[in-house]
Amino acid sequence: MQEIKDMVCPFCGCLCDDVTLGIENGSIVSTDNCCTIGNAKFLGKNRLKNPIQKVDGKWIDITYDEAVDAAVDILLDADRPLLFGWSGTHGEAQCVGVHMNEILGGVIDSTTSVCHGPSILAIQEVGHPGCTLGQVKNRADLVIYWGCNPIEAHPRHMSRYTTYADGYFLDNAFRNRKVIVVDVRETETAKVADEFIQIKSGGDYAVLSSLRAILRGKADMIPASVAGVSKTQLMQVAEMCKTCSFGALFFGVGLTMAKGKYKNVRNAIELVDDLNRHTKFTLTPMRGHWNVYGANEVFSWMTGYPFAVDFCRGVAFYNPGETTAIDILARKECDACMIIASDPAAHFPRACVEQIRDIPMIAIDPFQSLTTPLADLQIPVAVTGIDAEGTAYRMDGIPIKVKKVMDSGYPSDTEILTRIYQKMLEVKGL
Amino acid sequence: MKTLLVKNAYVIDPIQNISGEIMDIAVRDGKIVDDVKNPDDVIDAAGMLTLPGGIDSHTHICGTKVNFGRYMSPEDMRAGRTSRKGDMHATSGYSVPTTYGNSYRYSRMGYTTLLEGAMAPMEARHTHEEFRYTPLQDCLANTLFDGNWFALEAIENGDIKRLAGILAWYLSAAKGFGVKLTNPGGTEAWGFGEDVSCIHKPIPHFGITPREIIVKMIEANEMLNLPHSVHLHCNNLGKPGNYLCTLDTYNAIPDLNDKRQSLYSTHVQFHSYGGSSWNDFCSKAEDIAHSVNEKPQIVIDTGQVMFGKTTTMTADGPMEFNLYRLYHNKWSNHDVEMETGSGIIPVLYRKKNLVNAIMWSIGLELGLLVDDPWQCILATDNPNGAPFVKYPEVIALLMSKEYRDKEFETLHKSTGKRVALPAIERERTWDDIAVMTRAAQARALGLIDYGKGFLTEGAEADIAIYPISVDTTDPAREYERIINGFATTEYTIKRGDIVCRRGTCTLEGNHSTYWVKPHVPAAYDMSTDSEFIDGFNKYYSMRIANYPVGEEYIGRNVCMESEASL
Numbered sequence: 002m003q004e005i006k007d008m009v010c011p012f013c014g015c016l017c018d019d020v021t022l023g024i025e026n027g028s029i030v031s032t033d034n035c036c037t038i039g040n041a042k043f044l045g046k047n048r049l050k051n052p053i054q055k056v057d058g059k060w061i062d063i064t065y066d067e068a069v070d071a072a073v074d075i076l077l078d079a080d081r082p083l084l085f086g087w088s089g090t091h092g093e094a095q096c097v098g099v100h101m102n103e104i105l106g107g108v109i110d111s112t113t114s115v116c117h118g119p120s121i122l123a124i125q126e127v128g129h130p131g132c133t134l135g136q137v138k139n140r141a142d143l144v145i146y147w148g149c150n151p152i153e154a155h156p157r158h159m160s161r162y163t164t165y166a167d168g169y170f171l172d173n174a175f176r177n178r179k180v181i182v183v184d185v186r187e188t189e190t191a192k193v194a195d196e197f198i199q200i201k202s203g204g205d206y207a208v209l210s211s212l213r214a215i216l217r218g219k220a221d222m223i224p225a226s227v228a229g230v231s232k233t234q235l236m237q238v239a240e241m242c243k244t245c246s247f248g249a250l251f252f253g254v255g256l257t258m259a260k261g262k263y264k265n266v267r268n269a270i271e272l273v274d275d276l277n278r279h280t281k282f283t284l285t286p287m288r289g290h291w292n293v294y295g296a297n298e299v300f301s302w303m304t305g306y307p308f309a310v311d312f313c314r315g316v317a318f319y320n321p322g323e324t325t326a327i328d329i330l331a332r333k334e335c336d337a338c339m340i341i342a343s344d345p346a347a348h349f350p351r352a353c354v355e356q357i358r359d360i361p362m363i364a365i366d367p368f369q370s371l372t373t374p375l376a377d378l379q380i381p382v383a384v385t386g387i388d389a390e391g392t393a394y395r396m397d398g399i400p401i402k403v404k405k406v407m408d409s410g411y412p413s414d415t416e417i418l419t420r421i422y423q424k425m426l427e428v429k430g431l
Numbered sequence: 432m433k434t435l436l437v438k439n440a441y442v443i444d445p446i447q448n449i450s451g452e453i454m455d456i457a458v459r460d461g462k463i464v465d466d467v468k469n470p471d472d473v474i475d476a477a478g479m480l481t482l483p484g485g486i487d488s489h490t491h492i493c494g495t496k497v498n499f500g501r502y503m504s505p506e507d508m509r510a511g512r513t514s515r516k517g518d519m520h521a522t523s524g525y526s527v528p529t530t531y532g533n534s535y536r537y538s539r540m541g542y543t544t545l546l547e548g549a550m551a552p553m554e555a556r557h558t559h560e561e562f563r564y565t566p567l568q569d570c571l572a573n574t575l576f577d578g579n580w581f582a583l584e585a586i587e588n589g590d591i592k593r594l595a596g597i598l599a600w601y602l603s604a605a606k607g608f609g610v611k612l613t614n615p616g617g618t619e620a621w622g623f624g625e626d627v628s629c630i631h632k633p634i635p636h637f638g639i640t641p642r643e644i645i646v647k648m649i650e651a652n653e654m655l656n657l658p659h660s661v662h663l664h665c666n667n668l669g670k671p672g673n674y675l676c677t678l679d680t681y682n683a684i685p686d687l688n689d690k691r692q693s694l695y696s697t698h699v700q701f702h703s704y705g706g707s708s709w710n711d712f713c714s715k716a717e718d719i720a721h722s723v724n725e726k727p728q729i730v731i732d733t734g735q736v737m738f739g740k741t742t743t744m745t746a747d748g749p750m751e752f753n754l755y756r757l758y759h760n761k762w763s764n765h766d767v768e769m770e771t772g773s774g775i776i777p778v779l780y781r782k783k784n785l786v787n788a789i790m791w792s793i794g795l796e797l798g799l800l801v802d803d804p805w806q807c808i809l810a811t812d813n814p815n816g817a818p819f820v821k822y823p824e825v826i827a828l829l830m831s832k833e834y835r836d837k838e839f840e841t842l843h844k845s846t847g848k849r850v851a852l853p854a855i856e857r858e859r860t861w862d863d864i865a866v867m868t869r870a871a872q873a874r875a876l877g878l879i880d881y882g883k884g885f886l887t888e889g890a891e892a893d894i895a896i897y898p899i900s901v902d903t904t905d906p907a908r909e910y911e912r913i914i915n916g917f918a919t920t921e922y923t924i925k926r927g928d929i930v931c932r933r934g935t936c937t938l939e940g941n942h943s944t945y946w947v948k949p950h951v952p953a954a955y956d957m958s959t960d961s962e963f964i965d966g967f968n969k970y971y972s973m974r975i976a977n978y979p980v981g982e983e984y985i986g987r988n989v990c991m992e993s994e995a996s997l
Contacts, residue, residue, distance in 0.1 A: 007976040018977045092560060103515050124503050128761035128776070133553065135768030135972030140622055162972060169580075169970050246623055274762065277752065281624035283766070301501045302493075302530050302561050305508035305523025315514030317523045319505055392560060392984075398495055398765065400556040401977060 002030065009403045010039040011089075011386030013155050014288030014396030015162075016403075027407055029387065036156035042384075047369045049381035065412065065420075068380045072339070073424045075361045075378065079337035081313065082107035085326045086343030088290035091391020091403060094414035095292075095299040098341070099310075101422045104429065106313050108335070111296035112289075112343050113308040114325040116254050119263035120286045121297065121307050122321060126263075127270050132249075132283040133397045134161075139168035140281075143245035145181045147269065148205065148255025149287045152189040158287070163249070164193065170246075179245070181238060183208070184255060196238060203260035204228020208235070209268035215239040216275050248282040254289075288396035290343075291386075291403075295394035330356040339363040341414065346371035365417060382414050389413035434459050435927055436470040437894065440481035441901055443861055445870040446885035450862050451901060456481070458892040461926035465888050472929075478900045479921055482865050483884050484543025484893030486872035489662075489697045489732050490813040492533045493547050493561035493570070495554045496744045496765065496773040500527035500814075503763055504777060507742060519936050526741040526777075526814040530564040534940070536820055538567040538931040541895025541920040544883060546876065547572040548662075548697065548812070549613060549746045551767040553973065555605035559944065559984040566940030567923075567930045569883075569893075569989075571876070573662050574607030575746050575771040576648065578619035580970070581963060583637045586647045592997045595651040596955030597963070599995065602657075604979035606946040606988070609659035609695075609876070610652050613746035614666050615644040618772045626749035629666050629676035630683070641666050642683055649694060653687045655949040656993040658877025660688065660730075662695045668750045671706040674715035678722050686728035695875055696723075698734025698812035700794040712786055713849040714793045720800035723807070730875045731801065732808035735794035735825050736787065737817030738780045745815065748772035769970055780817070785849070788842040790816075792850035798829050799857045804866040805874065823917035826868070829859040830906035830913055858907055881945070881989065894924040943987045951995045 008020040022043065023031035032040045052068035053060045063071070076082050084102050087095050088111050102109040113121065137144065144163045151158040159165055164180050171177045182194035183205075191197040200208050204227070211227045214220065216239055223232050242248055250273055256265050269284060276282035288294045297307035304310045306319035309326070322328060326345070329335050330353035337360055346354045347370065357375055364376035367384045383389035388409040394400050412420075435458040442454045457467040491497050501508060501524060510525035511532065522532035537545060545565070550558045550572040562570040576582050576598065585594040598610055616634035617627045627634055630642035649661045665680050667673040677699070687693045696702075705715040723729050745751060748764055751774020755762035758778055766772040780787040794816065801807035809826070813819040828835050832855075839846070839853060847853055859867070873884020882891040899916035906913050923931035930938045957963040967975045982988060 007974045009977065018974050096564070100520070103521055121502070124763070125505055126761065128503060128755075128763040129499070130762060130764040132764070132766035132772075133768045133972065135970065136622065136766045138972055139768060139970055277624065281622070283764070297502065298498055298557070302498050303564060304521070305501055305512075305529050305532075306505060307502050312521065315521065316512040317508070317521055319508070392556065394557075398499075398557075399554060399973065400560065401973065402556065402981065 005406060008406065009386060009401055010035055011291045011384070011393070011403050012039040012042045013291055014294060015155050015158050016291055016393055016395040016401050017157050017161060018401055022406060024406065029406065038156060043387065045368060048367055049369060049373065049379055051381060053379050055377045068378060069420045069424055071378050072363050072380070072421050073428060075337050075363055076105055076339060077425065077428060081335045083326060083329055083335040083338040084109045085338060085345060086112065086341040087296040088112040088293035089342035090414040091292060091385045091389070091393060092295045092299050093391050094418050095296050096303060097415060097418040097422050099300060099303040101418065101425065102310070102312050104425055104431065106315070108309070108311045108324055108329055109300065110309045110326040111300070112293055113297055114321065114327060115348060116289055116293065117257055117286045118308060118321055118325065119257040120266045122263040123266035123270055127267055127274070129270065130273050130277060130283055131285055131397065133399055134395070136283070137249040138162050138166045140170050140247040141249040142171065142177060143179050143181070143241060143248040145183065145248065145250045146190055147183040147250060147252040148259065149251060149253025150184070150188040150190045151287065154253070154289070155287055179241060181241065196241070198230055198234060198238065201229040205256055205259050205265045206261040206268055209265065209272050211235050212239050213268070213272050213275055216243060216279070242276055242282070243279045245280055248276060248280065250282065250284045251287050252284070253287040285397055292393040294396055294398065295392065298394050327353055335360065337361045339365065340372055341365040344370040344372045346375055365414065367411065380417055381411055382417055383409060383411040385414065391415065432460060433927060434467040434470040435472045435474070436467055437474045437476050437481065437896070440476035440896065441479060442481045442886060443865040444483060444886045445862060445866045446873065446879060447887045456886055456894065458927040461892055462882070463886060463888055463890040463892050474896070474922055476896050480897040480899040480901050482541065482895050482897070483869045483886050484895050484923070484925065485541045486544040486869045486884060487537070487542055487810060487813070487819065488546050488808055488872040488876055489548045489810045490545055490819060491548055491744055492545055493530060493565060494550050494558035496775055497527060498557070498561065499763055499765065500742045500744050500775050501529065503761065503775065504742060507777070517935065517937070518939055526818045530561050534565045534567045535936045538923050538936055539919050539934045540822060540917065541897065541923050542568060543893035543923065543925050544569045546608065549573060549575055549611055550605065550607060551575050551771050552601045552605035552607065553767050553770055553978070555607060556980050556984060559606060559980055562944055563986060566942055567925055567936060569943045569945060571608035571945045573609045573611035574602055574605050575611050575613060576601070577612045577615045577746065578771045580769045581966065583619065583639065583644070586643055587637050587639050591647055591651055592654070592955055594647060595654045595995060595997055596951050596957050598651055599655055599949040599951045600957035603948045606944065606980045606985060608946055609657065609662045610648060611662045612645060612648060613664040613771065614668065614750065616641040617666055618746060618748055621748040621772050622766060627666055630680055645680065646683055646685065649685060649687065653693065654997055655995045657947055657949060658991055659875070660692050660695050662697060664697050664745065664747060665702045668701045668747055669754060671704050671708055671712045673702055673704050674718055677702040677719055681722045681726060681729055684726065684728055691874055691877060692730040693728040696729055696731045698815065699731040699797055700734040700736060700790060700816065703793050703797065709786055712789060714789055714796060714851060716793045716796035717800060717851055720797055724802050730806050730808065730871065731797065732810040733794045733797045734810060734812040734816045735798065736780055736790040737811065737821040737824060738782050738787070738791065739817065740777070740779050741814045741817055742775065742777045743815045744773065744775045746771045746773045748774045750774070751776055768972060782842050785843040785845055788846040789849050792846060792852040795828055795835065796850065796852050796855065799855050799859070804863040805871045807867060808871050808875065809867040823914045826864055826917050827910040827913040830864065831910040832856060832858055833907060834910040861901055881991070892924060892927040895920050896922040941987060943989050944985045945989045945991060947991045947993065949993045949995050952997055955997055
């Protein structure tokens with residue numbers, strides 16, 4: 002068995018880059034250092050086999066050339082195409098997607114709009130005091146997880162970057178570092194915390210505001226209990242935050258998608274801002290897909306906006322709530338879509354999934370998903386990190402090259418998108 | 432064998448001592464040659480000022496903090512949008528345009544080479560990704576070392592050769608160009624929310640002072656025989672009274688290179704402040720200019736402030752937090768483990784704000800009081816002092832006392848008591864401007880040997896042809912013609928290709944990235960140094976094997992190799 006070290010895991014926003022893969026007879030047979038979810042992806046079996054197209058309600062096998070032609074027809078025939086997904090593919094492919102969307106005058110959006118979109122809206126209002134994950138590992142003596150459950154969603158986050166990760170200024174992290182978990186239920190992560198704050202569902206904004214009030218010397222205003230959290234505990238936590246040397250707040254969709262949405266995140270950012278007047282404090286969104294942050298980065302440098310970019314006016318236009326995928330589908334506005342590197346059928350509201358089903362849809366994905374059966378055209382591709390390479394951005398903005406281990410014969414996302422784009426230019430005479 | 436002939440050009444080329452000669456410029460395969468027969472293309476540049484392509488030696492156009500400037504500012508994106516047209520992609524943004532926006536607008540102004548002022552090596556891959564989408568200029572990236580733990584340790588141990596080895600490894604790994612220090616020691620202190628005050632007190636956790644960091648880095652930089660000097664953003668940026676710190680720093684700078692400066696001091700406007708608070712804030716540009724005039728080992732860029740909205744962004748994290756506490760708009764911060772940090776905030780410079788008016792004056796004073804234009808580069812520290820599209824106005828202000836006076840009349844009424852500007856009669860000449868916008872940059876960056884900044888045989892054919900008739904234009908009076916003339920070239924030529932014609936970019940472009948690769952003896956090669964590798968893997972959150980940027984990120988690259996004298 003051949004061993005390959007320092008591989009990058011293409012599953013979540015941690016982008017762990019210390020994975021060892023065991024290869025035998027051209028396939029991955031074992032992983033080391035990988036969490037169970039990453040392991041399942043590396044060893045995944047449900048690959049789509051070859052391009053297929055639905056004709057008169059039946060699937061027929063087609064070639065990649067025919068698939069490219071069919072995709073071009075579907076997209077060019079549409080008045081308001083939606084190019085959605087992007088979070089599970091590499092940056093180079095996302096760049097081609099943006100160029101393609103410019104020609105189409107469509108909307109390009111990533112899964113951000115259903116996870117940390119509210120975080121971005123908050124950042125656009127008040128900014129983002131953040132840092133790289135190694136800064137937390139080396140310095141943080143206080144870590145807060147708010148509305149997230151890394152043990153189950155980002156399984157190695159705590160061992161690589163926080164709770165169990167020794168660093169330059171903390172040579173025994175587990176003893177020297179305090180962990181606070183804020184959640185509506187006692188999660189696996191909450192069980193290992195030094196302090197667990199259980200808030201009533203929808204109470205995040207009030208709890209954040211209370212902490213800020215205490216920090217600003219207005220503790221008198223706080224009632225005995227806020228959203229199920231006692232004033233005593235709030236006072237204690239505010240003191241822990243104020244007196245640490247370096248605090249790091251991580252938050253997940255439990256905060257962004259709870260009642261209050263982007264206002265919650267804004268309040269969290271402003272709490273961190275307040276804390277910086279006492280000590281050093283940073284904040285980091287726990288990004289889900291391995292390259293969802295990369296999609297935000299690519300869209301920003303190419304169009305000026307991190308997600309939900311609408312080119313129908315010729316210029317890049319952005320108005321989340323109007324140009325986000327959910328809204329466009331719910332209004333039955335788009336008349337064709339290309340879904341790449343994501344599985345909206347598993348996550349979107351039913352009305353949106355029905356609209357995806359009812360319009361011509363191209364699915365570009367290596368694996369079967371709940372979305373692929375709804376497609377009119379399926380184009381199987383390589384898995385970045387296994388049989389394709391490319392750039393990804395970790396949840397803290399660090400770009401990492403995700404490597405290729407083997408050649409499976411599948412085209413990469415970049416290859417297939419470039420062929421579609423080139424053909425589009427040709428058809429349009431550009 | 433593609434050929435081009437630019438005929439009857441009115442050429443100013445300070446590197447070759449050409450001042451207003453009517454010349455033909457022949458181009459073959461992207462290089463300037465002695466002559467071409469039957470050229471494929473001919474441009475008649477009669478009556479048009481023809482200069483080497485513009486070089487911006489300190490701008491922020493690509494990379495993590497620049498992109499975060501876009502990400503956090505949809506309001507700025509809406510302020511400058513264009514749609515796809517011909518070969519030009521859609522663009523967005525005013526103070527932090529998209530990569531295509533930067534590239535097209537710079538090209539329109541005749542700029543063909545851009546140096547990104549600050550790249551954290553850990554995030555270098557991002558800068559190079561964006562360079563790919565900046566198609567019309569050659570790009571270089573200064574690489575941040577101000578808070579690099581390995582470098583600070585080597586300085587603390589007095590091991591300057593090891594320091595040079597560390598710089599060499601990071602520069603090659605990041606595919607970087609120059610050694611950049613931003614608030615040396617201060618960005619490390621900011622890791623725990625602190626800052627440093629000037630250059631003499633030891634920084635937290637390392638027993639060394641910012642002064643030692645600066646001087647030792649300069650010595651190590653010269654040992655590596657790099658094309659560029661150390662590129663310094665001094666300590667205490669933006670603080671009233673900081674000119675003393677700047678002078679103190681300048682007095683410590685050795686003269687170690689006879690081809691160019693030993694120190695490139697950037698955005699000096701922000702470091703020339705008198706007073707003890709914002710209440711008695713005043714200009715000390717005269718003191719700074721006097722110091723520069725005495726020290727050939729120093730080249731500065733002015734960091735001119737112009738009025739209006741912009742976005743500030745720098746690796747100087749503590750400074751941005753202080754500025755945020757003045758402006759109360761929004762604040763982003765991004766510390767990079769073991770290396771450096773950064774901050775971003777939007778600002779609005781207003782004519783009626785006394786501090787802003789003084790800042791504007793200081794930049795111009797520096798631009799006029801430094802005697803030798805080769806020591807004084809025109810830049811706004813884009814977008815910190817102003818977006819680069821303001822360069823034509825800055826040029827006009829430097830060339831016309833009348834324009835300066837007219838503008839001065841519109842400022843806060845007390846400005847005159849705090850600055851020397853109204854008393855300065857000097858008006859920069861055409862030749863001075865040619866030096867301050869391209870020739871001085873080429874020399875300061877060490878790019879002359881690579882064919883940049885001049886227009887005679889052997890040069891890269893980067894040419895800017897402006898619709899300005901020098902013979903019939905009096906810049907002191909006709910400053911509007913100067914502004915318009917420098918804002919849009921008649922032709923911008925990049926490596927022999929016409930890439931922009933009257934503001935319309937006509938090619939996708941094929942630029943290069945310049946990066947340095949210093950060769951060091953085996954004893955100082957960090958790629959095989961077990962102490963370095965172990966420390967790296969222990970404290971970084973990324974494996975050393977995954978850290979270096981591969982050449983696949985660079986496309987057409989120019990590797991500038993040097994042999995270290997260790």
